[in-house]
Amino acid sequence: MPGQRTAVRVLIATGLLAAAPATASGWVDWAELNPRQMRVGIVHAAVNITGVALYVASLTARLRGHEISGRMYGWAGLGVVGIGGALGGHLAYRLAAGANHAEAVPQLVEPGWHYVADLSDLPQGRPTHRDLDGVAVVAVRQPGDRVHVLAEHCSHLAGPLSQGTLEDGCLRCPWHGSTFRLTDGWNITGPATAPQPAFDTRITDGQVEARLHT
């Protein structure tokens, strides 16, 4: 807009500064995606880097007094960043990168207690895959016949927690190492950013039953 030259420069410079932490967090997320997501992520990154370069060119031209070419670079940068945003949306929504992969579990489990397994069928100290009325869960039997039950598929990228390892009262995902507290599913360490759905358990006549932890 006419008369807004200083504001334009400040705005572009602010956007360029903000691109640095966004790029860093993007690379961290990218490093643990699956191959299909990684491919889109690389294109997304390349497009965004091009957009940033165009905005650098825009700011440089404007500071040198080349207002018209500064605007041209700016419009080009806006278009390219728009494409990068669309790719980011595809990555997040269609390919579910960064989404909570255990979010559906509370919707799928009916209220009340459900049979999990006979206690005698659960080995001590080893995560075991079980089916809870069609919902995959992992059961962990501990000394004193305490049994913990969490949703099977990791909230990060759906890794199989029944193939994970136990450490310090937590279950470590075999894919990228997120750890979830057995008692309530809380994500103690990432990269998972969401807790794992957890279940209350009880033992009735030698049968382990579970219901969603509320």
Ligand code: FES
């Ligand atoms: S799938 Fe990535 S930490 Fe579990």
